[in-house]
Amino acid sequence: MPMPRDVYDWTPRRPAVTTTTVDAMARAGVQTLYLQSSRPGTATLIDPPRLRALVDRAHRRGMKVVLWYLPTHTDEERDARHLRAAAGERVDGIGIDIEATDVRAVTERNRRAVRLVARLNQVTSKPLVAITPSPTGLAQYAPKDWWPDYPFAALRPHVDAVATMTYWSYRTGKVEAGAYAASDVRLAREAARDPRLPVHVIGSPTTTADVRSMGRAVRSTGAAGGSLYDWVSTPSGLRAPLRDLRR
Structure with missing residues (x-):
């Protein structure tokens, strides 16, 4: 039952997520x-001090x-530096959000995305997670020229x-949430x-019925887990259904 957070919620400009929030997440x-x-x-x-305070509090809460x-792939060295910095922290894994289309040529975009992840894998032993667009969305909803041949296999x-x-x-x-999941x-x-x-x-943080349906799909498919994006926008009433996904 993870909860993703982006920088807009925990950095000083909009500190909606603090160490107290992490305590609430644990509860x-x-x-x-x-x-x-x-x-x-x-x-x-x-803001490394604030970031590390959140990480430390989360670890203390188990x-x-x-x-x-989220790399853009327009500057490969910059993307590599950011990911190496993340991998150098005392965390349990690194996520690479592979959805940016700044590089317009799909073949080159795929090549750079895979090369970036491969390079990171060579310099860290931390688990790596590829955060990807919805495969169903790519197949059924996205424009055919948006990201054909997304590089799952590579x-x-x-x-x-x-x-x-x-x-x-x-x-x-x-769209039925469980079927989609x-x-x-x-x-x-x-x-x-x-x-x-x-x-x-x-x-998506929509309804209790949706979240429960997603949970059933996660269990029936043997998926690794499920969550909602994100903590701040998720109504408190949807947190209880997520408990069914705890392992």
Whole structure:
């Protein structure tokens, strides 16, 4: 039951997430905290003292911490520096949010994304998580020229797990949360050519019925876990259903 967080919520400009918030997360049953460590236009770590205070509090409360970063792939060395900085912290894993399309040529974008993750894998023993667009969204909803041939298979040798952005609330028409989540797990494994690929489902904070349905899909598919993006925007009433995903 992880809860992702981005820099807009914990950095000084908008400190909606503090060490007290981490305590509330622990009481709610959160087991893993995903924290965005920086952005491409910032220092390699934003406000290290504040970041480390959140990490330390989460660890003291028995939670694991994954730092994540969204590379643009336009400056490979910059992206590598940011990820190496995150990997140098006392955390339990690193997430690479692979969704930026700043590099317009898809073949080159894929090449740079895979090369970045492979380089990181060579310099850290920490588990790596590829945070990816929804495979179902790519197949059914995204424009065909947006990201065809997303590199699930090429990424697989370099990552320990995949976390899919299964945001059913982004879709028009009738979308059943559990079916959408199950489809993402299945398609991610098929695309990665690994039927045992650990897949974590990141869902939308919509309704209790949706969250429970997502949870059933996570369990029935043998997915690695599930969460909602994100803590601040998730109504408190949706936290109880997430407890069913605790392991």
